[in-house]
Amino acid sequence: MKTYYFLGIGGIGMSAIARYFNEMGNKIYGYDRTQTELTLQLEKEGMIITYTDDASSLPKDIDMVVYTPAIPKESSILYNLKKRNIPIQKRSQILGEITKDKKCIAIAGTHGKTTCSNMIAHILHSSSVGCSAFLGGISKNFNSNYLMNKNSEYVVVEADEYDRSFLWLNPTISAITAVDADHLDVYGTKEELKESFIEFAKKTKEVIFVKDKIDIDLEELDLQKYTYTIRGIDADFYAINIRNYKGSYYFDLRTPDKIYYDICLNYGGLHNIENSVLAIAISLICGAKEDEIRKAISSFSGAQRRFDLRIKRDSFIYIDDYAHHPNEIKALVESLRHQYPNKKLTGVFQPHLYSRTRDFADEFAQELEKLDQVVLIDIYPAREEPIAGVNSKMLLHKIDKMDKYYTTKEGLLDLLEALYPEVLVTMGAGDISNIVPLIEEKFRDE
DSSP: OOEEEEETTTSHHHHHHHHHHHHTTOEEEEEOSSOOHHHHHHHHTTOEEEOSOOGGGSOSOOSEEEEOTTSOTTOHHHHHHHHTTOOEEEHHHHHHHHHTTSEEEEEEOSSSHHHHHHHHHHHHHHSSSOOEEEEEEEETTTTEEEEOOTTOSEEEEEEOOGGGGGGGOOOSEEEEOOOOSOOHHHHSSHHHHHHHHHHHHHTOSSEEEEETTOSOOOTTOOSEEEEEESSOTTSSEEEEEEEEETTEEEEEEEOSSOEEEEEEEOSOOTHHHHHHHHHHHHHHHHTOOHHHHHHHHHHOOOBTTSSEEEEEETTEEEEEEOOOSHHHHHHHHHHHHHHSTTSOEEEEEOOBOHHHHHHTHHHHHHHHTTSSEEEEOOOBOTTOOOOTTOSHHHHHHHOOSSSEEEOOTTTHHHHHHHHOOSEEEEEOSSGGGGTHHHHHHHHTTO
16 A cells, blocks of 8 residues: 555546545545535545645655646645655656556547547446546546446546646547647647647557547548548548437437437537547447447436536526637537527636636637626636736626626626526636536525
């Protein structure tokens, strides 16, 4: 038995690895600055977590430290651990080590990767193939971001491009869902970001799936390449005959070998049909049977904070989503318009990072204008210091519509009650997730 210390244990990727080492019989300690539902669950599983950046809370003997780049360099605990000369590795390095001897299925992309990896894990877990999984979101099907199957050779992982983390992986099968400009605080330019995705693709051993028409050149790669999309006859895998019937999507899937008719997806969001196309394609490559795939897709419940339906009644719909990039907001709003065409759409957005808000202010404004009512709350800074002139009020001024509002988190519930929304969506990658239960409580029984 070894003792592991996780610095930033409440992170979704960190907690999955902590669960793995905990299940292996090791002693797990950790720090996170915020107590959440997830950290409380980790404590119930036997992990010891502190919420103050105080080095005196550290255990005496530690064999390995795992940390996330989101931890501030001035952290007292990090400074102390470095002084003690304990082996320290990034989360991504550890994930690379855990998966190196497995058939790793790695899903990368500036958006879509969490839902796709959850779908693939659900299908394979529900099939005779089986899989382990380290996911970037809590699956609503098995209520965890971690799966262990010692009898399966497959492991599904979300391949994170932030800080070039995914370059520690050596996948057997990989996918790239999108390569949009993002994380420019790390990469500087979109071209640098694209180069990183090309490096990731080069590390793939056997098969790579790429969204059709994606702006990335993989022609020289010596491996099996497939394209996929929601609609587009030039792709290898694509959906046709898409129907929306009583809240469920039905579609036919065209593959290089055959057409699979009348696939049923009981999970909202038009963009999730495209995610299903990829998930089914990869599951077929792995050997899952058609009847297993059909049953799993129809029973897929999604991941927390991904088109996450929280309340549904005739007069009021509430959905929570992780969307924090303009293109994610665009896909989300399009899906909501498609699913609820005659209802007023109210969106609450918490921008994530000062640098991202600055870099994409015009694009954010353009997509948020497509809502009937827009509410902004303060930027979630995460790892960043404030940037002069960059705040939610600056973004609000760029939104060209009358029904737009700025409020504090404390004033949000009262504002929402006054706006009387029909379809409400909360969006953002920050601590807006902590407001979700309060909104549910407010609107549950009205």
